[in-house]
Amino acid sequence: MLKKSLFALIVLALLITACGGSQMNAPEAMPAEDMSFAESEAGSAAPEYVTSENTNTAGINVEAVPVERLVIKNAELAIIATNPTQNLDEIGQMADSMGGFVVSSNLYQRTLNSGAKVPQASITVRVPVERLDEALEQIKAGAVEVENENTSGQDVTQEYTDLQSQLRNLxxxxAQLMQIMEGATKTEDVLAIYNELVYKREQIEVIKGRIQYYEQAAALSKIDVTITADEADQPLQVGGWQPSGIAKDAIEALISALQFLAGAGIWFVLCILPVGLLIGLPLYFVGRYTMRARKRRKAAQQAEKVLPVENE
Known part of the structure; x- marks a missing residue:
């Protein structure tokens, strides 16, 4: 009874390990972005079959079966464009429309020999392998000039076949270790077999991850694109002097001067003029009254001087 209970617990532990191992044992050598392919795209390479040789794992031989030939196709493009920013967006939209995705994109500036700075961009996308040529043609159609184009194919059929053979043997x-465990009578034997089963299960999950990577990499091709701005389309610049830049600065200075004058006029009408009227009007009326009073006094004095002379 104890043996049956222990066996049931070990089988349960193996099942839990198998469920969790598929996420923990991804192939370390594969880039993170490559492992994010959609599983539905796996295995779409050309149906050319090859036969693998038998391999031996733990003394067990398993007969080989035909597998599909897998070829990983990638491409690199260096193009010149009028507007790299626009091309960057168009390439990303193209990848999405084809059922692929953008792996990475980067937009930065490059300094020309004349000292001018122009935009430059780079983008990496993945598209279904059967639409690789179509994607390349669309990218080149939006370019002024194609500086470099490189398409490569890596046949991973042998590696893929070896991995499948190893998987079948493991x-x-x-399965044989599970049968041996059923006949084990000693607790230490059961534990030793359990440890070996855990080790085999880890190996199985790692190999499954590598197989999945090859299938997905063959289903989705990677395209690296470098986009450089067309120098002929850039503004004229001689020895660091750029006419369009000078004209722009002059217009900005004119606008600033007009803004200053308009601001000064607003300040004068809304602030200085009311304050001036508030202070100036009383002073004006006081001054005017004073001047009139002086004139009256002066006129009276002159009249007094004239009157005695007439009396004589």
Whole structure:
């Protein structure tokens, strides 16, 4: 009874390990962006079959079966464009419309020999392998000039076949270990077999991850594109002197002067003029009254001087 309970617990632990191992044992050598392919795209390479040789794992031979030939196709493009920013957006939209995705994109500035700075961009996308040529043609159609184009193919059929053979042998070894565990009578034997089963399960999950990577990499091709701005389309610049830039500065200075005058006029009408009227009007009336009073006094004095002379 104890043996059956222990066996049931070990089988349950193996099942839990198998469920969790598929996420923990991804192939370390594969780039993170490559492992994010959609599983539905796996295995779309050309259906050319090859046969793998038998391999031996833990002394168990499993007969080989035909597998599809897998070729990983990638491309690199260096193009010249009038507007790199626009091309960057168009390439990303193209990848999405084809069922692919953007891996990375970068927009920055490059300094020309004349000292002018022009935009430059780079983008990496993945598209279905059957639409690779179509994608390349669309990218080149939006370019002024294609500086460099490189298409490469890596045949990973042998590696893929070896991995599948190893997987079959490991799964067969796992099944035999389960049978041996059923006949084990000692607790230490059961634990030793359990440890070996855990090790085999880890190997199985790692190999499954590598197989999945190859299938997905063959289904989605990677395109690296470098986009450089067309120098002929850039503004004229001689020895660091750029006429369009000078004209722009002059217009900005004119606008600033007009803004200053308009601001000064607003300040005068809304602030200085009211304050001036508030202070100036009383002073004006006081001054005017004073001047009139002086004139009256002066006229009276002159009249007094004239009157005695007439009396004589």
């Amino acid at each position: 799964e067969a070894a796992e």
